[in-house]
Amino acid sequence: MKEVSTARTSTGFKELNRVLGGGLVEGSFVLLGGDPGIGKSTLLLQMAGGLAKEDRTVLYVSGEESVNQSALRAQRLGVNSGKVHMAAESNLEVIRELAHEIKPDVMIVDSIQTVFLPEIASAPGSVSQVRECAAQLMGLAKGNGVTVFLIGHVTKEGNIAGPKVLEHMVDTVLSFEGDQSHQFRLLRALKNRFGATHELGVFQMDTRGLQEVDNPSELFLEERGERLIGSAVFCSVEGTRPLLCEIQALTNFTPMPQPRRTSLGFDVNRVHLLVAVLNKHLGLRLANADVFINVVGGLRLIEPAADLAVAAALLSTETEREIEAKTCFFGEIGLTGEVRAVSMVEGRLREAQKLGFTTFVIPASNRKHLNDLDAETKKKIFWVKDVHDLTKLFGTDGRRVKGKTAAAAASREAKVAEQERQKAAAHSGRQAGASRPGVDTDDLGF
Numbered sequence: 001m002k003e004v005s006t007a008r009t010s011t012g013f014k015e016l017n018r019v020l021g022g023g024l025v026e027g028s029f030v031l032l033g034g035d036p037g038i039g040k041s042t043l044l045l046q047m048a049g050g051l052a053k054e055d056r057t058v059l060y061v062s063g064e065e066s067v068n069q070s071a072l073r074a075q076r077l078g079v080n081s082g083k084v085h086m087a088a089e090s091n092l093e094v095i096r097e098l099a100h101e102i103k104p105d106v107m108i109v110d111s112i113q114t115v116f117l118p119e120i121a122s123a124p125g126s127v128s129q130v131r132e133c134a135a136q137l138m139g140l141a142k143g144n145g146v147t148v149f150l151i152g153h154v155t156k157e158g159n160i161a162g163p164k165v166l167e168h169m170v171d172t173v174l175s176f177e178g179d180q181s182h183q184f185r186l187l188r189a190l191k192n193r194f195g196a197t198h199e200l201g202v203f204q205m206d207t208r209g210l211q212e213v214d215n216p217s218e219l220f221l222e223e224r225g226e227r228l229i230g231s232a233v234f235c236s237v238e239g240t241r242p243l244l245c246e247i248q249a250l251t252n253f254t255p256m257p258q259p260r261r262t263s264l265g266f267d268v269n270r271v272h273l274l275v276a277v278l279n280k281h282l283g284l285r286l287a288n289a290d291v292f293i294n295v296v297g298g299l300r301l302i303e304p305a306a307d308l309a310v311a312a313a314l315l316s317t318e319t320e321r322e323i324e325a326k327t328c329f330f331g332e333i334g335l336t337g338e339v340r341a342v343s344m345v346e347g348r349l350r351e352a353q354k355l356g357f358t359t360f361v362i363p364a365s366n367r368k369h370l371n372d373l374d375a376e377t378k379k380k381i382f383w384v385k386d387v388h389d390l391t392k393l394f395g396t397d398g399r400r401v402k403g404k405t406a407a408a409a410a411s412r413e414a415k416v417a418e419q420e421r422q423k424a425a426a427h428s429g430r431q432a433g434a435s436r437p438g439v440d441t442d443d444l445g446f
């Protein structure tokens with residue numbers, strides 16, 4: 001086997017480089033998926049501009065927009081290098097000829113659902129077209145050393161449209177996510193043959209296109225209010241990067257027999273689990289309460305390490321006690337109420353300290369691995385063994401929290417009882433009303 005160089009090309013975006021595992025690998029085959037209008041074309045066009053600055057030739061083929069439209073966008077984004085070639089074409093045979101003619105280092109196909117091979121009878125975007133076109137483009141990538149980027153549409157469920165085989169074929173699957181209502185966008189690697197997955201790149205969309213966000217933690221905590229009841233900060237680790245975010249909780253009385261458990265950005269099953277644990281171990285009664293959890297900024301948390309922050313936010317809203325603003329939580333909660341160790345504690349502590357956090361609530365079981373911490377940081381740590389320790393944070397022992405929540409639960413139960421009573425009264429009223437016309441019950445011998 002001959003030795004091959006593993007040099008990577010910078011895309012001009014630190015965030016994109018990191019998600020790709022340190023830059024572009026020559027001859028790699030990358031699929032970028034994302035919701036309509038999220039900014040896929042913008043991202044790759046800006047990348048084309050960045051690559052042109054690195055003296056790479058880029059061919060951008062759009063089957064969705066005319067050359068004029070693409071050129072207009074390029075102008076707006078400040079991509080005006082002669083090294084970026086634009087084409088509006090969807091016939092793959094023509095695209096291949098173009099590639100042979102221009103010999104680009106990087107080729108972008110926007111999107112795989114619009115290209116077609118004339119010899120296949122089915123419509124563009126159909127399973128057979130997508131599979132065949134992708135196979136031919138892979139040949140171009142692997143055979144000619146051209147790095148090929150495909151843009152893929154996603155289905156309503158959020159999967160990349162077309163055959164699953166597409167995801168197996170490519171080296172890297174990137175997903176561009178975000179909320180249309182927020183201006184920031186998250187780029188993730190779902191699969192990467194040349195780097196770690198679950199790396200996260202953060203961008204912000206403005207009129208000049210996508211801008212990199214150097215310090216996303218600041219962005220996610222930007223709108224944090226003064227009133228901090230029901231709000232806890234969690235330090236997550238996305239890939240290799242710690243990221244601070246705010247978790248909010250709200251509990252609210254409901255007369256419904258099945259209260260709602262709604263969670264945005266955090267697994268709802270874990271909400272059920274945490275509610276059960278807090279009920280069993282701290283007497284937090286939420287049987288008559290809707291529970292809402294929200295991870296601010298459209299982030300999606302997958303780490304169980306977020307448990308402690310969710311539990312703290314729940315306790316805070318239920319007891320109506322504020323959490324000190326500069327407190328950061330992380331730890332996984334088990335069914336017996338224990339707080340379990342998490343990984344990358346130093347990284348999380350460093351990130352939180354950088355943003356001026358002064359109290360860290362973290363699992364006691366992480367203590368033995370943290371001998372190297374400086375004394376100053378150690379002083380700021382509040383070690384928690386189980387959920388009982390968490391209640392101490394609210395300036396009380398476990399019982400007082402219990403007392404407060406019991407009072408909240410009792411008032412909810414009283415409301416339920418009152419509603420039941422009113423319902424019963426209305427019901428009997430209706431019955432009485434129904435039997436009234438013309439009937440004298442006495443006459444019937446009752």
Ligand SMILES: Nc1ncnc2c1ncn2[C@@H]1O[C@H](COP(=O)(O)OP(=O)(O)OP(=O)(O)O)[C@@H](O)[C@H]1O
Pocket residue numbers: 034035036037038039040041042043064076205206207208
């Ligand atoms: N003139 C403009 N000024 C500011 N922002 C714009 C402008 N034109 C487009 N945008 C932003 O760019 C976004 C569209 O980006 P883009 O076309 O790259 O998305 P896409 O993911 O490629 O969408 P599609 O799936 O439709 O191809 C819009 O939602 C808007 O936020």
Ligand SMILES: [Mg+2]
Pocket residue numbers: 040041042064110
């Ligand atoms: Mg597009």
